Amino acid sequence: MIQEPVVQADNLDLNISPDGFSLENITGYALEYGIPLLKAILIYIIGAFIIKKLVKVTSKLMDKRDYDVTLKKFLTSLLKWVLTILLIVTVAGTLGIETASFAAILAAAGLAIGLALQGSLSNFAGGVLILIFKPYKIGDLVEAQGELGVVKEIDILVTKLITPANKLALIPNGPMANGNIINYTAEGKMRVDTTVGIGYGEDMKQAKDALLAMLESNPKVLKDPAPSVNVSELAESSVNLAVRPYCAPEDYWDVYFWTIENTKLVLDREKIEIPYPHAVEIHKEA
Template identity: 90%
Template sequence: MMQEPIVEAKNVDVNIDPSGFSIENLTGYALEYGVPLLKAILIYIIGAFIIKKLVKVINKLMDKRDYDLTLKKFLTNLVKWVLTILLIVTVAGTLGIETASFAAILAAAGLAIGLALQGSLSNFAGGVLILIFKPYKIGDLIEAQGELGAVKEIDILVTKLITPANKLAIIPNGPMANGNIVNYTAEGKMRVDTTVGIGYGENMKQAKEALLSMLESNPKVLKDPAPSVNVSELADSSVNLAVRPYCKPEDYWDVYFWTIENTKLTLDKEKIEIPYPHAVEIQKEA
């Protein structure tokens, strides 16, 4: 009789999952993906905490330096968003995501926006400089870019002035920051410059004393610096006197017009002639 072949029994691994996963595989996946994920979460939490603290410190520094509220909010948000974007890029790199292409996209987008908003960015930069260094503030009487007026508003892009004719002048901050600015209010005192001519035959000393007494009678004319009346020019047909009172910036126009009007009235009262062109009639012989 033929013997049946003997089949040897083999041990079967009962831990093998029919789908192909095992406990060892799960452990490997956990180490491969779980650890970077945990690191990314920790980096984000710590980074967000640092950003929050840093923004608070920046706010305190700007409060101490009395920065404009608009500028403070803008700079705070700018710092917060820039640091948040850097944090997100860092977290993405920790998870194994390629960040080079992401950075290139951000750079290209920034360049495109910069080229499209070139003029506006210049005005924006000028506005930041003005709000930081404060060459003028709201309420100041300034002269810039061919305009004279009181500062009504300082935006991040433009400065708004109210002119003596009560017109609104809107000036971009780029030219304002890069051009000449005359701030009449900064020192708290302004000199009103007017000139009047008297005849060569008139009593110059009498005219000066009368005009100086006139200036001292106005309560809006400051005592310090004291007003002055001096000879400024020996012109062709007149001796020109520089009449110069000082006043507060808010009283400038009142003192200016008052000085011009009362200079004429005072010289008339003193019977001092102000030269003017005379028409000469020439009679033709018949």
């Protein structure tokens, strides 16, 4: 009878798993990868919570300072994306991923985009300045970059004006922010400047009184500041009178055209001559 070999229980390796991995290796892997993964998850959760709170606080501060809605949405979105990218890089570093090359790629991409969009970035910066400092707002009558019109819309890159001819003018915000801007609406009232000439032989006081009464009869002409009619120039063939009523910005063109038309009618009624150039004939003796 063949005797089976006796195997001593003390010689068995109980740490060997069926697939060949030891319990010590599994514990080592858990400590090596599990703890950094857990740290990365915690960092992401806490970071996302902080980003959400920062964006919310920033939005409330912009509301208190009455920031434009377009600028508010853009800045909060920009803040959220920048912080999120930084959070992702931090999480990647916690997992042992090399972040130096990743940061270099981001920097190179940012530089390339900046060079490609140099003009647009200038307009973007101008738009941010306009929306923050508000040299004009929607509905204002402004003159800038050779254009006169009512502000229809202020985008982050361009300002849209409606001209007196009802045309849409698109002006880049870069030149708008760096150039001269005349805001006719800012003070809530505008002066309408017109000039009319009368003959040297006419009654100047009569002309001034008649024109002043004409201006005061128009309900769109403001009482304060009061309209005025003054001598502005002693020209070669006429005494020039500056006719200057004030009005609300939205009434500017109505008052302007009304003043020109009625100035002629009033002077004709008062029989006051408006001189004009005369051709002079020169006769030579034979």
